[in-house]
Amino acid sequence: MCQMASGFINPATFEVKVHDLASHADTATALGLATDGPEPNRWREMHYTPDGEIVCRVLEMDKHTAAECVESVRARWPRFVDFLNWALARTSPTTLDLDSMVDASDVALPAGLTWLSADSATALPPLPAGLTWLSADSATALPPLPAGLTTLYANSATALPPLPAGLTKLSADSAKALPPLPAGLTTLYANSATALPPLPAGLTWLSADSATATESNMRALDGAPESLRIWHRGQFRPKAETLAYWAKVQRETTGDRP
Numbered sequence: 001m002c003q004m005a006s007g008f009i010n011p012a013t014f015e016v017k018v019h020d021l022a023s024h025a026d027t028a029t030a031l032g033l034a035t036d037g038p039e040p041n042r043w044r045e046m047h048y049t050p051d052g053e054i055v056c057r058v059l060e061m062d063k064h065t066a067a068e069c070v071e072s073v074r075a076r077w078p079r080f081v082d083f084l085n086w087a088l089a090r091t092s093p094t095t096l097d098l099d100s101m102v103d104a105s106d107v108a109l110p111a112g113l114t115w116l117s118a119d120s121a122t123a124l125p126p127l128p129a130g131l132t133w134l135s136a137d138s139a140t141a142l143p144p145l146p147a148g149l150t151t152l153y154a155n156s157a158t159a160l161p162p163l164p165a166g167l168t169k170l171s172a173d174s175a176k177a178l179p180p181l182p183a184g185l186t187t188l189y190a191n192s193a194t195a196l197p198p199l200p201a202g203l204t205w206l207s208a209d210s211a212t213a214t215e216s217n218m219r220a221l222d223g224a225p226e227s228l229r230i231w232h233r234g235q236f237r238p239k240a241e242t243l244a245y246w247a248k249v250q251r252e253t254t255g256d257r258p
Contacts, residue, residue, distance in 0.1 A: 003047045003049055004021055004022055004047075004049065004050070004097065004098075004100055005018070005021040005022075005047060005048055005049070005080075005083060005084055005087055006018075006020075006021055006022060006023065006024050006027065006045070006046070006047045007019075007021070007027065007046055007047070007048075007087065008024070008027060008028065008031075008033055008035065008043040008044060008045060008046060009043070009044055009046040009056050009058075009069050009072075009073065010041065010043055010044075011040075011041055011044055011056070011058040011059075011062035011063055011064045011069055012040075012041035012062070012063040012064070014064070014069065014072040014073075016046070016073065016076075017031055017033065017043070018087040018090060018091055019031050019091060020091070021084075021087055021088075021091065021093070022097065024045050028043070038061075040059070040061040040062050040063065041062050041063055044056060044057050044058045044059070044062070044069075045057045046069070046073065048073065048077070048080055048083045048084075049080065049100070050080050050100050050101045050102070051080075052079070052080055054070045054073050054074060055070070056069035056070055056073070081106045081107060084107060085106075085107065085108045088107075088108060088109070088110050089108070089110070091110075092110045092111075092112055093110060093112075093113065094112055094113060094114050094115065095113070095114065095115040095116075096109070096110075096113055096115070096116050096117070097117050098116065098117065098118040098120075098121060099117055099118065099119045099120055100120060101118060101120060101121050102120055102121060102122060102138075103121060103122065103123050104118050104121040104123065104124055104125055105121075105123040105124065105125050106125065107125045108125070109125055109126070109127065109128050109131075110128065111128050111129070111130070112128070112130060113128045113130065113131055114130055114131060114132050114133065115131075115132065115133045116131060116133070116134050116135070116136075117134075117135045118134075118135070118136050118138075118139070119135055119136065119137045119138060119153075120138050121136060121138055121139060122138050122139055122140060122156075123139065123141075124136055124139050124142065124143055125143070126143055126144075127143055127144070127145065127146050127149075128146065129146050129147070129148070130146065130148060131146045131148070131149055132146075132148050132149055132150050132151070133149075133150065133151045134149060134151070134152050134153070134154075135153040136153065136154050136157075137153055137154065137155045137156055138156050139154060139156060139157060140156050140157060140158060141157060141159070142154055142157055142160065142161055143161070144161055144162075145161055145162070145163065145164050145167075146164065147164050147165070147166070148164065148166060149164045149166065149167055150164075150166055150167060150168050150169070151167075151168065151169045152167060152169070152170050152171070152172075153171045154170075154171065154172050154175075155171055155172065155173040155174055155189075156174050157172060157174060157175060158174050158175060158176060159175060159176075159177070160172055160175055160178065160179050161179070162179055162180075163179055163180070163181065163182055164182065165182050165183070165184070166182065166184060167182045167184070167185055168182075168184055168185060168186050168187070169185070169186065169187040169188075170185060170187070170188050170189070170190075171187075171188075171189040172189065172190055173189055173190065173191045173192055173207075174192050175190060175192060175193055176192055176193060176194070177193060177195060178190055178193050178195075178196065178197050179197070180197055180198075181197055181198070181199065181200055181203075182200065183200050183201070183202070184200065184202060185200050185202065185203055186202055186203060186204050186205065187203075187204065187205045188203060188205065188206050188207070188208075189207040190206075190207065190208050190211075191207055191208065191209040191210055191231075192210050193208060193210060193211065194210050194211060194212050195211070195212070195214070195216060195217060196208060196211055196216075196217050196220040196221075197220060198219075198220050198222070198223055199220055199221060199223055199224040199228075200223065200224070201223050201224065201225060202225070203224050203225070203228055204225070204227065204228060204229065205228075205229055206224070206228060206229070206230045206231070207230075207231040208230065208231070208232055209231065209232060209233060209234070211232060213245075213246035213247075213249035213250050213253070214246075214250075217246065218243055218246055218247075221239055221242070221243060224239060225239070226238070226239050226240065227239075230242045232245075
């Protein structure tokens, strides 16, 4: 893996080419670029990183120096996101790793994107309609979620937008409250939520360390299968044992001891 975002520059013309933004080798192969050998002015590796660094690995024999190549790149794309959006428009990837970006709000995500990891980004751009997998563990707020999303990691979001009907896995450990859950959800991490919504019949895994022993939470488990495994207060319990534990806590809280 190379640094994001990687490409090649021609030290004679300043032309830049991209294909796989995380791999020089795959880009050179896919585009048939001549990168090695003693001849001057062959395609040279370059990268432009989210912190604004530009590196052009030219050789002494080449027409222009590394500094001149860097100056050319920065003049054309003053910000990293300018370069990234240009590159994404030309490569149209279906998967994208933006984990090194802190602010991804200005990224123009390609329409065909299905998989996105942006775990350092505190802000996200609008999401493409075809996205099915999203990890955004530093975002405190989320944009509207695509209808086809099946997996969501959003462990810094304190509130969630409406969840897509096809979502099967949700990790939202900072959310204090949860929206209605999709019928097909099978896995749920919600360790900051004190109150649970009704749980879907297909749920197989629930992590709810902060859920309180209330009547509403006990009713929330009604629709869940008996095989549901629940992580609560640092311990795994099946559904029946969790309900019995909550009932015991209620009795002790009210002083109604057997």
